[in-house]
Amino acid sequence: MINFSNLKPSHFPYVSLVLLLLFLLFLVLSEMSPYRDHLLNQYAINTAAYWQVIQQQPIETVRLITALFLHGNILHWVINNSVFLLLAFAIERVIGWQKFLAVFLLSGVVGNLFACYFLQEQDNLLLGASGAVSGLIGLWLVLFPQKKINFILPIGLYLQKTSMPIAVVIILWLIIQIILQFQPNPSYDIAWISHIMGFTTGFLLAWFVK
Numbered sequence: 283m284i285n286f287s288n289l290k291p292s293h294f295p296y297v298s299l300v301l302l303l304l305f306l307l308f309l310v311l312s313e314m315s316p317y318r319d320h321l322l323n324q325y326a327i328n329t330a331a332y333w334q335v336i337q338q339q340p341i342e343t344v345r346l347i348t349a350l351f352l353h354g355n356i357l358h359w360v361i362n363n364s365v366f367l368l369l370a371f372a373i374e375r376v377i378g379w380q381k382f383l384a385v386f387l388l389s390g391v392v393g394n395l396f397a398c399y400f401l402q403e404q405d406n407l408l409l410g411a412s413g414a415v416s417g418l419i420g421l422w423l424v425l426f427p428q429k430k431i432n433f434i435l436p437i438g439l440y441l442q443k444t445s446m447p448i449a450v451v452i453i454l455w456l457i458i459q460i461i462l463q464f465q466p467n468p469s470y471d472i473a474w475i476s477h478i479m480g481f482t483t484g485f486l487l488a489w490f491v492k
Contacts, residue, residue, distance in 0.1 A: 389417020
């Protein structure tokens with residue numbers, strides 16, 4: 283649990299709410315309707331062919347954004363949206379919807395571009411908001427470096443309430459992403475490079491929007 287008590291919100295998070303509803307809509311359409319294959323064909327990215335496709339049809343660059351709203355399965359959706367919920371509404375309240383949306387989309391696009399580059403030799407389907415959400419993590423690190431996360435630590439028969447700077451959690455998470463991306467035989471079921479570059483984009487943009 284993160285303590286938001288000393289935040290001074292000045293903007294209602296309209297965009298965060300709309301994005302969350304869009305994520306939910308695409309989840310319903312892909313998991314509970316017969317349109318899943320159509321959605322993947324129209325809006326996801328095939329990494330093996332993407333660079334050739336956008337050279338022939340530049341309009342296909344829009345997939346760098348549309349792919350953010352699709353997810354591989356419900357677990358994928360839950361993980362991304364849990365982090366989104368934790369960060370997005372608080373961030374938008376502080377910096378406003380224009381800056382928030384710009385960072386979110388640019389982080390997602392940059393993350394997808396790097397994933398397409400690293401995965402172009404493999405026939406992968408790139409989708410999910412992980413790069414954009416990672417950008418929010420980088421943005422959060424700059425905006426709220428002193429924030430702490432509260433949790434319960436079991437010590438023997440006792441439960442001790444304690445806290446840890448969320449910056450420590452974020453740095454540990456980033457180190458794990460880098461290790462997984464550059465391991466000798468990386469698994470590309472998850473586009474780790476998208477997380478890394480999305481985070482980097484959000485972190486850098488944060489200095490201009492804070």
